[in-house]
Amino acid sequence: MRIHIVDAFTDRPFAGNPAGVLLLDAFPADDWLQKVAREVNHAETAFAHRLPAGGEADWALRWFTPAAEVAMCGHATLATAHVLRATGAHEGPVRFATLSGVLVATPGEDGSITLDFPTAPLTPVDLPAGVAEALGAEPRAAFDTGPNVGDLLVELADEKTVHGLTPDHRALGAFSERGLIATARAEDPARGHDFVSRCFFPNIGIDEDPVTGSAHTALAPFWSPRLGRSVLTGLQASSRPGHVRTELRGDRTLLTGHAVTVIDGELRA
Incomplete structure (x- = not known):
């Protein structure tokens, strides 16, 4: 075949x-x-x-x-x-x-x-003890992304911090069902993206996923109200980077x- x-x-x-x-x-x-x-x-x-x-x-x-x-x-x-x-x-x-x-x-x-x-439901949660040490950066806020996505989404201070992460992948597995999404606002939207992210999924055998469509069903409802637009472009800043155009439509997200x-x-x- x-x-x-x-x-x-x-x-x-x-x-x-x-x-x-x-x-x-x-x-x-x-x-x-x-x-x-x-x-x-x-x-x-x-x-x-x-x-x-x-x-x-x-x-x-x-x-x-x-x-x-x-x-x-x-x-x-x-x-x-x-x-x-x-x-x-x-x-x-x-x-x-x-x-x-x-x-x-x-x-x-x-x-x-x-x-x-389907758009992921975001629920604010207290920052779990130890997540900053495992990630290697101090998050500003944390959110549960619901059962379909199964990640902890954390907002970091800036794009540079997201690019520079060197997490303890094994330790990250303790904080959610699948793993963790780290994100920040783009430093310069003129470069073609509105926000950046990286995704770490140790619980399903993926230390870092290069470009994650499902994560953007949580990133879209996170960033669209903050940036005031329903249509955004995300850069997933892995070693194999890629762009995802998102359009938030209530309980559905277009990728x-x-x-x-x-x-x-x-x-x-």
Whole structure:
């Protein structure tokens, strides 16, 4: 069967977040899916199969890290929609049946893809003891991002602090279900982004995720009221940086980005 490696939330190879994508006839045993994801060894591998016509969704979609299945993944959804379009397996908007409900991916005329995801509910929380030491910086505020995202979101003093983080990844795992999102306002919006972030997910086997779509469903409702605009651009400042355009629409958040296929090969297992 074909396996595709796609860099998501970028328009050039070797940037953004790589994901494996496999289009199947049906989902095999979970053990096989997990083994493939471990072999691919990217933040997520997406598995999809076509659903019967006339239902609420067109394709079923699941996501696995090298360590576990996850309930929501933005970059691997973007990568899957890109593969469906590039291979001719699906044209136009595609509806995915997932653990987070039906998620829609819509292609744009400029080659971008827009994902329609649920907005994460943000709840202010007291800063957990030890988080500043584990992160290596003192947060201004902390927020729970709800069950779909499962992270602790912390605001830091400035963009420079976010870029300079060298956290204790193991220690960060104590503060939330998945991990931690660190964010700050952009120093100079003229450089093409309104806020920056970095994401650390030790509890699912990812010390630092390059570009995280699901995190932006929490970053959008955090920054939009503070910056006074519903449409923003976030820079995820990892070693493989990428941009995510966000549009807050109440309980839904639109995430827009590009993707590029870097490997199209054969899985022999």
